[in-house]
Amino acid sequence: MTETVIGHRTARIDGELKLTGKADYAADHNLPNQVYGYPVPSTIACGKLLGLDLDEARQAPGVIDIVHRGNFPQLQPSDNNPACGAAARLYRSPSTMGEENKVGEVRLPFEDDGIHYEGQYIAMVIADTFEHARAAARLVKARYEVHEAVPGLFYTDDEGEEAGDEAVSRGDPAGAFDAAPVKLDQTYTIAMETHVAMEMHASIAHWEGDRLTIYESTQGVVFQRNALAQIFGIPPEKVTVIAHYIGSGFGSKLFMWPHAVITAVAAQRVGRPVKTVLSRQQNFCNAGNRPASRQHMRIAADRDGKLLSIRHDSYNETSFVDEYTESIGSGTPRVYACDNVSVSQRRVKVNHGTPTSMRAPGEVSGSFALESAMDELAIALDMDPLELRRRNFADRDPSADLPWSGNHLRECWDDASRRFGWDQRNPQVGSMRDGHEIIGWGMADATWEAMRSHCSARVELRADGRVQVACGTQDIGTGTYTIVAQTASELTGVPLERIEVKLGDSMLPAGPLSGGSMATATVMPAVAGATRKAIERLKQLAVAEGAPFAGKEADALEFENGALSDGSQTLSFAELLDKLQRGMAEGEASAAPGEEKDKFSFRSFGAHFVEVRWDPGISRLRVARVVSTIDIGRAINPLTARNQVEGAIVMGMGMGLFEATEYDPAGNIYNNNYADYIVPVHADIPDIEVELLDSPDYNFNEFGARGVGEIGITGMAAAIANAVYHATGKRIRDMPIKIADLMEP
Amino acid sequence: MRHFAYQRAGDVAEATALHGSDRSADFIAGGTNLIDMVKLDIMRPERLVDVNRLPLTAIESLDDGRLRIGALVTNTDLAYDERIQADYPVLSEALLSGASTQLRNVATTAGNVMQRTRCPYFRNPSRPCNKREPGSGCGALDGINRNHAVLGVSDKCIAVHPSDMCVAMAALGATVTVEGPSGVREIPFEEYHLLPGDTPEREHALSDGELITHVTLDAPITGAKGHYLKLRDRASFEFALASCAAVVTMDGDTVREARIALGGVATKPWRSFEAEAALSGQPASEATFKQAAEAALAGAVAHRDTAFKIPLAKQAIVRALTTVTAQ
Structure with missing residues (x-):
């Protein structure tokens, strides 16, 4: 009888890695020849950037490059704005949920000379160490034309614009209200909040020719891959986004923020991997918030x-x-x-x-x-x-x-x-x-x-007796690794310690955002489907000519506790694959919500x-x-x-x-x-x-x-x-x- | 972080010699405050003189009954010292209400005396601040100032002194021993921290190059009870909105002598002689405590967001006195 693992209190399978510091979060990665980016934030809330004085910063120790509007690829390339060593131009991401390329802020970095909020990036210093980059960033001097800011919802009487697709109406609410004997008419407010996830936003961008690899603390490797492909105008296959472990996000890491784009351009310009880790202060201004x-x-x-x-x-x-x-x-x-x-x-x-x-x-x-x-x-x-x-x-x-x-x-x-x-x-x-x-x-x-969203997954039953499950979603700390392993364990009867889960890599079969409380319901059916297909594949291999179950019907074989059986002969999948001289039996499947909705x-x-x-x-x-x-x-x-x-x-x-x-x-x-x-x-x-x-x-x-x-x-x-x-x-x-x-x- | 030179001193003489009267040099001990400010780019020392090796880690009972605390005694060691817990419990309570275990384990006594304000306008180099950059203005006066002071304020600065330890020391009475280019001198604790007035950049009575070597607490008052009450939004790891250190001796139901100091509401650790006078010789009753609270806050000045601090500080005084006189 297969042991039931779903529905049981199960310690995180990645707990030991996290406790021992072996879990590789985005900023933990260090690539050969890597340099460091430190963004320069606007110190005013509203106005126009008139100019930057970069002389002092350029001469600071360790400075390699300073990226800013004057040398950054623009939406419209022009002769007086040569993007030396970088993409000639950039495109905005369409930023849609449907195309899975939504970004946190659709405006490209340095796209115009407007200052729209305090903290908006006006440059990024690239230097040989983080400390040098930060020190030099503070030497960048900006000249502004200061305009009066709208400091927040509670400072303005502006009625704004209606989001029409949010409107709902049924019955006659006004008439019913007027006629009702007991009524209440009140206004409620909530202050702006910030996610303050423990782990800072971070990007490490690395180009090999026209291929971009970026390590990011993200709740959506697939979304970021698609968005970067759109922005650089390159095929999605040329972009890899990696997020093996995430120190929480609460939504702030669902959609890519401008620092990742600047970092990728900087890496292209200097021809070396660039690591950018935002400060806590920058996390507050540049990576989303719950609006007031x-x-x-x-x-x-x-x-x-x-x-x-x-x-x-x-x-x-x-x-x-x-x-x-x-x-x-x-x-x-x-x-x-x-x-x-x-x-x-x-x-x-x-x-x-x-x-x-x-x-x-x-x-x-x-x-x-x-x-x-x-x-x-x-x-x-x-x-x-x-x-x-x-x-x-x-x-x-x-x-x-x-x-x-x-x-x-x-x-x-x-x-x-x-x-x-x-x-x-x-x-x-x-x-x-x-x-x-x-x-x-x-x-x-x-x-x-x-x-629920759609999801693909791949499962490999391997000759060494292990099961590997791969899915291009990610675990933001909630326990997705463990749930994926539980699913595969439940269906194969293989204990959790022999199940290896690979997540957080956009090269894996596409998985969902870690958001909206939908990861579990989305990922599990795909993992289950892939597991069943792998088992099916194993059965097909087992009944092929010259195989141990040759002559049997694949459907007549039972798969239990990691072993195939026809009633008289029982072979573990490892034994079977060994006999077949095969490394694995694999299955890939996709799942999506259906007519139930x-x-x-x-x-x-x-x-x-x-x-x-x-x-x-x-x-x-x-x-x-x-x-x-x-x-x-x-x-x-x-x-x-x-x-x-x-x-x-x-x-x-x-x-x-x-x-x-x-x-x-x-x-x-x-x-x-x-x-x-x-x-x-x-x-x-x-x-x-x-x-x-x-x-x-x-x-x-x-x-x-x-x-x-x-x-x-x-x-x-x-x-x-x-x-x-x-x-x-x-x-x-x-x-x-x-x-x-x-x-x- | 900008480049700076680093030098390590082995004794007080070497430390003061290394520092000299160089205004671009700073002493560093626990670093919990200084390093933070260097990273924020609001302190830009060109040279740091590390005093952590100096032999200033002892707490010594003096023959006259006073207790001499070495500058490098950590907040943790001080809070759990048996003499402090027995004779100066208000100080232990104040220390343990501050920061976090990790910070207290490295933060030093002298460093805490030197702690600088948490005013966000001070801590951001792109904001105006008369304390950081004299003459640049005060962002807090017309800005958000819920965490700011109502006592000892000026039209140049309303920044709160953030220390809990210093509030207890103000109530207990103490002497700060300093050593520098012109030798050793002693400064009464009450005179050590300066009101902002027109010169908020001047925060203390140290001269250039002087180093705190000890803080010596006055002899404990016979029969005194003490209590530190800290009020804040959340239960831990937050600076005070209002706090009160109370040290009281009683004659039956009458207050013989009281020491009252306030934190979280003033520009320096705030000894309230007015509250003490209102308590002395009076029955230990709620009415007396309220009178003392009124006297303590009589000179308070509220800004946009600080009006609530005046009643809150009064509540801290009344409850601290209620608690301490019930002991």
Whole structure:
């Protein structure tokens, strides 16, 4: 009997490599003859670059080259702009999801002389050491024409432009609102946040003739390969992107940023590999952010709490050099039963670097406003907030007229509320006390759409008894290596220690982005398909003329625990391949979502219950306890799945209590480092009790797995704000909550 | 990092001789602050004199009851010294509330006395800052200033002194011993750090080339209890929004003597003689503590984002006193 490995707590197969420092992250690579790039950032937020004084920098020790607008290949090549030693010209990437060449910022480096945000690169110094490059970068002097900046969404009245494809409307939300007996009309805001992944962005670019190899900390080797091919106008086969290990990304590494393009051009110019590692400060300005957002929420119900109308109109920041739309209201038409719903989204240009996806992009922001509004509505109705949600449970997806593939939200409510002890809650504000502290209890729902993409994979059953699985996706720290190995182990019966997984290389069969909580559901079916094909190939080889099972029907052979058997003779695949004098039996397969999406709506649900403690005598606010129950279909690896939810809950605490990337009135960033950009530290993290329902979603894929990376963060900020209201009577609609908001005047 | 020369000294005389009165030279010990600022390009020493080999790592009890701390005693060693924990618990608490274990393991006593502000305008060479570049203006005055000072501010600078250790030392009373080209001298701790006034670039009473060799704590006050309370957004690894070091002796239910110092709200480690006067001889009650808090913050000046610090600092004082008088 094959041992079941799927669904079992499985330690990361790459854990030892990481613990011993052997895992090769992007910046760990050192190529022969390598030199170093250090970008020079703009120190103003808005204006025009009039000129650069490079003399002092050029004479600094170790400087080899300085790349800037004057010598960088342009969109339109011209005689007075000779791109000596480099591509004659560059092209913008089409930057689409469909073509899998989306980039973080579509404007090419140095494309125009405009300064669109502080930190925008105006040059890059190439030197023999990192220290020399950095020192010389500080000697570059820029002359600017300074224009007045739009320092951020909260500094402007600009209404921006509508993102039309985000608009949703059903029923008559305005009419239903006007006629409703209980209504709420409030505005919520969330500060800009930054991903602050532990590992810095880094690129090492190396040209061999017209072939480019680039080591990058990326969540998408295939996307970056395609984007670089477009930008340099060369075939994708000529570009290799490698990302064996990634020190997390949270979305900031989904799409390529300008430093990679500058590094590749620099490597071409100097004819040597160039390594660029961004500083923490540059990570803040040049590699995406969760844009600040404002949400106008109008919601109405009848006196029994039945929702009658939801209107959710949102604004997000974008930059002046790309269009980024945060789909803030995307969950709103789906989560609760309500006949009259409208959603809209507008983008407002500000002088910040281009925003990008950040964990649960859009929905986490939207869930803050929606789940806060539900709490406010419950108070207006004098109803328990959990009961209000129960009364608006959506039996089927109200936005798609489709049944849910599986909506276990009620079980999540039951389980989490019981474990939390919600029935002990005294609804009276400030009524629960412990010494100096006032206790607040709040809850909110969590939700994230289940998505799948297409994927290819290759599996080799090898004569040495090992199995190798290869896929051009990557593991950003979530445990994809392990899940791929589990899949192959499950299907072959070969133990995990004899399964070798190759990821993070665009030369491998194309795999998906590590994003959107879709990697597991996308990769597993392809790996399974390739494994089956390899087994099929093995059977064909086994029954060929002169082979050990010659004369048998391939279909009659059984493959179990790594061995083929016809009932009388059993041979391991290693023995068989040895007898056949073959190195391997291989299989390659692709998998993609199919018609199931026309039959069902796929979405995960969960519930967070949070206890905060507010000490009004010293204005101290802490989260004391989080109890969450989440349905993610089947947890392939409950160890890493729980780890994802716990981590997301901690990140949600950051959104609720601490995280804000601040720009001052001049448009200059204020807190671009780990000391001043506050995230939760260990001492802030309370007991987090996560339960994952085991409810496989076999409509979605054969393994029943939906994604798990994002859902844990959704609803958390609202659950905290709702608990804070219960403790203090203060409704905070602007995230993060600051103690000054709660102090008595 | 720009190139600089590096020299290592074996004793105090060699260190001060190597440094001389050269303004482009700096001493380096733990480096937790200096190296950070060199990497940010806001300090550009041409020469570093490494003092880590100097024999200044002892904590000695003096005959007059004082405790003499060598300049190179690490924050960790100081915090866990038995005499500090027994006689000066407020100092141990303050040290352990600061930074992280890793930083405390290398950060030194003198280095902490010399710690420079965390003001983001100071720490970014492309921003105006009168402290870093006299006459260039102050970015914080009209910028984001939630982490800035409300006490001891001027129209040139509102940067907070970031140290926790120094706040406890201000409350305990101490003397800073320095040695330099003109010999050895002692500076009362209270006079060591300077208010910004019109010269925020002048942060301390050291003359060119002088090196701190010791910090000597006043003899412990008989019967005194101490407590350091640090308030901040998150639970650890963050500079104070407001902190209070309180050292109190009691006569029954009456405060005999109190020492109060504040951190996170002032441009230097802030000894509040006004709060101390309001406490002396008064019953140890909430009303008294509130009066002391009012007195301490009477001269506070708020800017755009700092108004909340005034009530927060008062809360720190009241709670620290409540805790210390209940011990």
